[in-house]
Amino acid sequence: MASTFGHLFRITTWGESHGGGVGVVVDGCPPRLKLSAADIQPDLDRRRPGQSKIVTPRKESDTVHIVSGISENGLTLGTPISMWVRNEDQRSEAYNEMKDKFRPSHADFTYFAKYGIRAWQGGGRASARETVGRVAAGAIAKKILREKFGVEVLAYVKQVQKIIGAVNPETVKLKEVESNIVRCPDAQAAAKMIRLIEKMRAEGNTVGGIIEGVAHGVPAGWGEPVFDKLEADLAKAMLSLPACKGFESGDGFGGILLTGREHNDLIRAKAGKVFTTTNRSGGIQGGISNGETVSFRTAFKPVATVMHEQDTVDESFHNTTLKGRGRHDPCVLPRAVPMVEAMTALVLVDHALRQRAQCG
């Protein structure tokens, strides 16, 4: 069940980094939505390797094929939409040494411990390549949210190691995010981030950082008590992404330095519309959206593959060392931005449908 996500808008991803490809089945999509590859490819291109000098140079066109679920005149049928992306640039030889050595802080050892077997080429299912299916499905979710519910989902790089961008989550636009290759809307910070990532690559080292996600236009009332709170489902969605190690909603960890009097978002009404004068809650109270901008932050650890010899063990549990080879990202954040957007949109569209189901 672990490769399926969502209750009403439900996706099932499949595929390894090496093998026939990766894909996703989207079930529960509302019918009669205009949909073609052109709606999906742009987000895949934002996730694609080789898109800029600061990501892995691995060459994958990542062209999406929609294999089912669309009528001859380009409308969703309401039945499962199957999408498939071929694996193209596989160089197993780069992974030969990993055949019987576990890469530190990768999932090699844990998959082996769990299953007694692992796809050693490229990380198998733990590879970020698995997220192709999520991003493709997320593009559909974003389209539904935009067209049917007036909701715009967006993510951007907020921080790379110690470099922090100044971004206003209430007003940030896609155009600003896409204005540079690191996807940080603060141009000055972006320039520094890019330099840092290039330096890291040159040193065979890696860095992590923070991606902020926002959703503009979410109406009050999405999210379900008590276990499927909006922020609970967002947290799960984010922590299910490769390399993600932290999630905070609204003020999150920072909020604990304030007292209750300081932290509360006071409520006002104007012309019959309720709003809060601050948004420390990140648009969610009691697990349900309150009509303000939904915002959260996620921590992505530095990429585990470094081009330096590191201590590890082999499959016979003997001590050895391993040095990263192959073509890797010195920082996952630029490519993780569309992944964060996709997972956000998948959570939101599912809750939009759930709200419509129960409350009409």
Place this chain on the structure above:
Amino acid sequence: MASTFGHLFRITTWGESHGGGVGVVVDGCPPRLKLSAADIQPDLDRRRPGQSKIVTPRKESDTVHIVSGISENGLTLGTPISMWVRNEDQRSEAYNEMKDKFRPSHADFTYFAKYGIRAWQGGGRASARETVGRVAAGAIAKKILREKFGVEVLAYVKQVQKIIGAVNPETVKLKEVESNIVRCPDAQAAAKMIRLIEKMRAEGNTVGGIIEGVAHGVPAGWGEPVFDKLEADLAKAMLSLPACKGFESGDGFGGILLTGREHNDLIRAKAGKVFTTTNRSGGIQGGISNGETVSFRTAFKPVATVMHEQDTVDESFHNTTLKGRGRHDPCVLPRAVPMVEAMTALVLVDHALRQRAQCG
């Protein structure tokens, strides 16, 4: 579906802060486990109001009644275990003013926006009282983990506002946690925390903080790629708790300040046993446990109910003010510790059973 949690060890909670009581149905519990109220009451007592001078003085005995699922000789039957706790000390009058005003940063407005109706007395389903069922179910999960899998789950207060305790997650023991009323194993920090909380209560104000959760003895191999990663399920579990606004696994947000070379947990083997020389991953890699101590941190915001007049609106969406009344916690953390343990145990036992199902 939102009041049900878990796939194989599955709980369903019910009940509001005011009304006949609160409870839980536990489905999928392994049969022939010795179980009685004595296994469950201690954790309910740790969660109970009125347990110390720094929590709400509301008087609830929170006595658990096991109504089904146990044989006459005290063994689990494998069928649903229904548990029920009566509501005793309800003073609706304390909530009269809230009948048509929304408390800021509470779920009053969002429930109203979602359902068009709300249980205004005491927060209804959004009340921390709902967690009675989780803690009761969690006590069973903890017992199974301890007796059948050798896993010990523990949580403790790590930080209250700016006061940080020094605690070693690898070695911390329940006895240390329970050695003071704030549940911080660092006695000096605990004393400061207690003073701060008392000061806050005197000022009609509140504070938040951080609870750290650990699980000792988790074998390598628990957690499922790709959506039901162990840390994804833990994140959801935590963010589903009232007032929780953040989750980080292992180093989490702090880890992004390191480079990959610094952050990686190197692997060694000794006498056929694999281990890592550091544990920045918090015992989880690729979403699967690696045999090290599972550890994570959660942020709980300051309690929203403050004894001061604050701006808000009424149910007719007119501007007004509201001042907190009644008996409330100046800080939820001491009582949230058993909630964090419960949710951790529920996630782990579910994954233990899932691992047994798929991999034997």
Place this chain on the structure above:
Amino acid sequence: MASTFGHLFRITTWGESHGGGVGVVVDGCPPRLKLSAADIQPDLDRRRPGQSKIVTPRKESDTVHIVSGISENGLTLGTPISMWVRNEDQRSEAYNEMKDKFRPSHADFTYFAKYGIRAWQGGGRASARETVGRVAAGAIAKKILREKFGVEVLAYVKQVQKIIGAVNPETVKLKEVESNIVRCPDAQAAAKMIRLIEKMRAEGNTVGGIIEGVAHGVPAGWGEPVFDKLEADLAKAMLSLPACKGFESGDGFGGILLTGREHNDLIRAKAGKVFTTTNRSGGIQGGISNGETVSFRTAFKPVATVMHEQDTVDESFHNTTLKGRGRHDPCVLPRAVPMVEAMTALVLVDHALRQRAQCG
């Protein structure tokens, strides 16, 4: 997970025939529905032991207590509705001999084989007493279907052993069903059925039969391809009832004697409304309702408890014999009618909400 049923309108039942009681948690109920015990008790009374001379004389008032989920002015809150019925008339001594003997064609042996333990008094969880929770939840589902969707769910006894009632599924009314104690709307057949059941009781023997279920007013479009077809979910719902061993939708097994030309339901339209000239499909085509009356039949086997010595084995797997004792139904059908209605309503309301979610 096996004690939970439904996706959006979701129920979880708990409780054994002996012990503190039986109950149900209903999650996902639409908010602001007027609801009180008076809506639920009538169906429980139709299910109740001791209601007539042809059912078990066991005395249970089966009074429902709604413990959560209702506002002070009697409206559903949208949160879980917990309902509870006390066990009253328990005479464990009647079951003493069963303590270590398995009743033939009961679930005694299979529960023991599965769990290594069983609640020997009264069949434990396999007892028809478990259906109290279903019937209570079903009463809510029926009310929603009636008030919000104009759908009327009804069941009746169609056949007892060889005695077949003549009933028109298109026009049958509750009043006719309730006009006699066996719940067969054909008065003449009903009289014969009652005589047969009384004879069976006198002989310490039992009989089974067929219950027909219908739903009037189901709009076209409910049911989901491909696994959650309306008739697939109805089949599961029925076969999950104690003693139910068969299900057929529309013509079912009888339909196979016809050719395609004879069997097809021809389609006509009149004043913009589509209908079929026959209804051999039972209102369902391709798993989706077509706007005609939904109708199906279910087979209930003769009650396994007979007052005669029968071959069996004990818990040590030695051959022995066992004679039924205690107060039992000579025929479950009269009491199973509200169970069939409840399960039908639960399936339909779930699909009503699912249809609203996906297709608006």
Place this chain on the structure above:
Amino acid sequence: MASTFGHLFRITTWGESHGGGVGVVVDGCPPRLKLSAADIQPDLDRRRPGQSKIVTPRKESDTVHIVSGISENGLTLGTPISMWVRNEDQRSEAYNEMKDKFRPSHADFTYFAKYGIRAWQGGGRASARETVGRVAAGAIAKKILREKFGVEVLAYVKQVQKIIGAVNPETVKLKEVESNIVRCPDAQAAAKMIRLIEKMRAEGNTVGGIIEGVAHGVPAGWGEPVFDKLEADLAKAMLSLPACKGFESGDGFGGILLTGREHNDLIRAKAGKVFTTTNRSGGIQGGISNGETVSFRTAFKPVATVMHEQDTVDESFHNTTLKGRGRHDPCVLPRAVPMVEAMTALVLVDHALRQRAQCG
């Protein structure tokens, strides 16, 4: 969610009769199972059009491609297995008339009523072509059951219209089933069935019948009270198949003619092994297997496509007529045999894993 089936061994099917193909994702498969296309193709060949003179002559090679989830040395990785079969022989022109007419007793109208759109070529998702994915997944399930649990799943044609085969469910073998093209192990009955089907085809008419399913070697203890009874899950599985309109477990509808004394399966033990002297329960009591042969019967209605003019309406809801064209099965039963086996195996393997999870 409706295209996903199973809890632990979970399949998701996708694809229409016309379009890029059909496929399935199998999630939760135990790791390290030897698996290749050679394990799957034989069952697809049994399901394939064009396999004999009594099925549709449509030409599809139905060659399976395993795209993920298998290691380079041919073992399952424990991760999703994606399988894909291309659509080859599509002749949309045969369906031109159906573009705006609904075929009687097909799902054309109900899909249109549900989704407001439909894939009119070949029935879209309601086509039996969707079962390709089920049969492929079922082949894996059958292999696991055989190799890991000693369970053999089998189905065969028991009845075509009024022609009934004499088959002993306890001893029937695959070889006998496959000894003729109608898949009825009774050679004499089979010959009559084949003649009848040929006659029907010649007349442009169709027939239905009964398929019996059996599972040999199921240990006592599979199936879960109360909603996921083994026969409830089997019933749902069968009724989810195209054209299936009935299910009965063991004696089913026939059993109601017996009294309890006659119907009960008496229990005996021999050398520590418990068995029943009859098997009217079909190997299931209280929803849990009892160690006897699991057996059930399913009714498949006559194929709705007949080569005769029949009354229907068009998409504008005007009365019209329609005559079947194209290449169709005069009787689905021979090809439905592997579908019944697949669904049976999927239910059983899921319960095998669930039993291992809860009871060890």
